[in-house]
Amino acid sequence: MLKSLFSGVSGLQSHQVAMDVESNNIANVNTVGFKYSRANFSDLLAQTKAIATAPQGQLGGKNPVQVGLGSTVSSMTRIFSQGSIQNSDKNTDVAIQGDGFFIISPDGGNTYKYTRAGDFKFDAGGNFVDNNGFIAQGWLRDPVTGKVDSTAPIENINIAPGLTTPAQPTQEVVLKANLNSGAIVESFSPAYQVPTGAPTDPALPAIDGNGNPIESGNVGVMFNESGEAFSLQDGQGVWASFISSTSTSTNSAQGSDTALAADEAETIVFNLDPGSSPATATASYTILAANTAAQNASVTAAAINALTATTGITATIDSSNKIVLTNTNGNSSASHNIDIASVTGANNPFDASEDDTTAYKYSYNSASPTVVAGSNKEFTTIADLRQALENQANSEAGATGIKVIVNDQGKIELSNTDSGSIDLNFKVTGISGSGITENTRFTRNMEALNTVLAAGTTGKAFSQAFNAATHSSSIDIFDSLGSKHTLRMEFRKTALDTTTGSTWSIVITVPEPATIDTIAPTYEKKGSIRFNNDGSLATYNPPNVSFSGNNGSAPDQQVNLSFGTANKFDGMTSFDSRSATSGISQDGYTGGDLVGIRIDQSGTLVGSFSNGRSFGLAQIGMAKFTNNEGLSTEGGNVYVQTANSGDPIIGTAATAGRGFIQSAALEASNVDLSRALTQLIIIQRGFQANGKTITTSDQLLQTLIGLKQ
Structure with missing residues (x-):
């Protein structure tokens, strides 16, 4: 009971x-x-x-x-x-979504306690503490590497009040951009200036907009004023003459009325375009003693006109029975020169000095283009073309005051300051025939020069502008004092290879007194960038620049240029699309004061500074136990390890089964x-x-x- x-x-x-x-x-x-x-x-x-x-x-x-x-x-x-997550208005509140505990210590890390209550705050000493005054444990930013190493032992999280960050000099500039490889571009700049005398005179090289020597540019990859590519092929070009394309024979034709002694066999040999086969054309005829001068002039003209389809030259007779030769500058035959190689016959009214029209032919990569007077010309760069035109102009006109330059607008500029009586009659037509099609865009650019300039005048003739595809990007970099300097990178298309791809020049500049090179001008450095035929990056140079601010900052600051990976599309590319910069960044910054802290899902305390930079200052550690129920409570939302809880497995949030951290929130009961x-x-x-x-x-x-x- x-x-x-x-x-x-x-x-x-x-x-x-x-x-x-x-x-x-x-x-x-x-x-x-x-x-x-x-x-x-x-x-x-x-x-x-x-x-x-x-x-x-x-x-x-x-x-x-x-x-x-x-x-x-x-x-x-x-x-x-899991308790429900409640948002709060305090950015140092944190909640755990998932398994795990915050680690806190009452004695500077000698012993650890654990909690799910994330109501943390900073005390007067910058310690990250809970409501008991226990300091949260985690990892601090290494001032040398600038990283938070979560593999190191945990320690008190402390962020000193009034924290500042020193200036970080720029070590790398990363650029991602596309340089237009198409036949039509929107971003272009005039060809560089080329003064008279360049490039044969070392004192007068091709110069850029700053007056600095630079390669003048391959005409084959240039563009007209509408941004349309010339796309010149080998052999394409123009015929150009600087004096009248009409030449009258030195003497009148002879006949019975001029006491011609006997019949005479006459020949005149014309030099043809070097690309023609045969290289010469011969007009053979016989003038008769019994004929009048007019009759023999007619025979001569008929023999010459029989070759017009080959030579492009027509013959007419003036009132005094002189033969008038006219260079048609047409495109129906292979040769267009009035270039008399030789004449025979005592009564032939011609001499072998006629040379009224010259061919200017493009060669993609000529090691030594022909630019001397008296022969057909070969050019690669606009400096070659300028020199060839000037040499031939003065040679044909018998003058020294005819000047040809490329001005600051990228236009070929023609002037006649000769003190003599030589009038300049400039005429351009396109080359075609013998498998060569006329490049109409290039011809149109040059045809603007067609004009008559009287000797000693101030008049000038201009071609249309020659332009190069360009693109530029700039970014502010920082020296060791935190001072900003603008680094500008200008890209200019210089070459094209149908097999390998395209090449662009690079001009990197900084404002004076800063320098990036030891060779004058020291405020700029030149290089090149080449692309594969699929638009991917092939190679570039220079890989870095040595920057000196010359303002008291550390000299020879090495700044790496990261334009992408070879044979990949992760940086600079060259597709048939608009030239544009899609991304540019650098890793330097000026000094700044701490203005705020936020906490991300990994538990990293990210500091925001007055210089606009943000980086991790510390990271909250988390512990996971094999048996959470084995933990012993001590009150104050605190647990301690016991023999049956297992040892804490310490690591970062959201790894190895630990939950992630939500900031500005608390976990409710x-x-x-x-x-x-x-x-x-x-x-x-x-x-x-x-x-x-x-x-x-x-x-x-x-x-x-x-x-x-």
């Missing part, structure tokens, strides 16, 4: 403990990071009245006869389910009030029922005592 009393008492005690546990849960319904617990009941050792027996023969087995002795609370289970209140009813009913067993047992004892009475 007394057993039932003891059972009821143990039941009351167990339910009282459960009541305490559930009351604690409800009390912490608004405690940040709180994890609720439950009481686990178990029965007490039972009293065995009879043991179990096995079946024997025809007699079946019997179960044991046992009487329970009540209940007890055998354990408490803490439930580490995981207590479910509906569950807790329901549990209260269950506990209350259990407690009442156990009370009934005691009162009932008491009544039975009263009855038993009443038997004696």
Whole structure:
């Protein structure tokens, strides 16, 4: 009978403990990071009245006869389910979404405690602390490498008040851009200036807009004023003459009326375009002593005109029976020169000095282009073309004052300052024939020069502009003092190879007094960049520049130029699309003061500085345990390690099963009030029922005592 009393008492005690546990849960319904617990009941050792027996023969087995002795609370289970995440207005609040604990220390890292409550703040000393004043543990930024090393031992997170960052000199400039490889471009600049005398006179080289020597540029990859490519092929070009393309014979034709002694066989040999086959054309004819001068002039003209389809030269007769030769400059035959190689016959009215029109033919990569007077010309660069035109102009006109330059607008400029009586009659037509098609864009650019310039005048003739495809990008770089300097990179298309791809020149400049080179001018450095025929980067030079601010900052600052990876499309490219810079950056900055801190999902405390830079100052460490339920609570939302929790596995958030961190948020208690209140009813009913067993047992004892009475 007394057993039932003891059972009821143990039941009351167990339910009282459960009541305490559930009351604690409800009390912490608004405690940040709180994890609720439950009481686990178990029965007490039972009293065995009879043991179990096995079946024997025809007699079946019997179960044991046992009487329970009540209940007890055998354990408490803490439930580490995820609490809801609540946003806050405090950027140093952090919540863990997933498994893991923040690591805090009350003694500078000698001992560790653990918490899910992320209500952190900075104290007066810059320590990152919780509400207990315990300092959060993690990793700090290495001032040498500028990185946060999460493989190092954890330490107190401390960010000194009034933190400043020193200036970081630029070490790398990264450029990603496309340079238009198409036949039509929108970004172009005039060809560089080429003065008279260049390039044969070393004192007068081709010069850029700053007056600095530079390669004058391949005409084959240049563009007209509409941005359309000339795309010159070998052999294409123009015919050009500087004096009238009409030449009258030195003497009148002879005949019976001029006392011609006898019949004479006459020949005149014309030099043809060097690309023609045969290289010469011969007009053979006989003048008769019996003929009049007019008749013999007609015979001469007829013989010459029979070759017009080959030579492009026509002959007519003037009123004094002189032969007038005209260079048609047409495009129907292979040769267009009035270039008389030789004449025979005592009464031939011509001499071998006629040379009215000269071919100027493009050669993509001529090592030594022909630019001397008296022969067809070969040019690669616009400087070659300028020199050839000037040499031939003065040679044909017998002058010295005819000047040809390339001006600052990229136009070929023709002037006649000769003090004599030589009038300049310039005429251009395109070359075609013998498998060569006329390059109409180049011809049109040159045809603008067609004009008559009287000797000694101030008049000038101009071609249309010759332009190069260009693109430029600039960025501010920083020296060791944090001073800014503008680094400008100008790209100019200089060559094209149908097999390998295109080549662009690079001119890198900085404003004076800064320097980037040891060769004058020291404020600029030249190089080139080449692309494959699929538009990918092939190679570039220079890979870096040695920068000196010359303002008290550290000299010879090495700045790497990162234009991409060879044979890839991760940097500079050259496609048939508009030239444009899609990305440019550098890693330098001036000094700055800390103006704010935010925390990212990895737990990194990112500092924002007044210089516009942001970088990680520290990273919050996180611990994971094999058995979270084995942790012991110490109050104040703090847990400590026990023998049954396992050792902490320390690392960064969102790695190795650790949850990620959400900033400006807190994890709410995981207590479910509906569950807790329901549990209260269950506990209350259990407690009442156990009370009934005691009162009932008491009544039975009263009855038993009443038997004696």
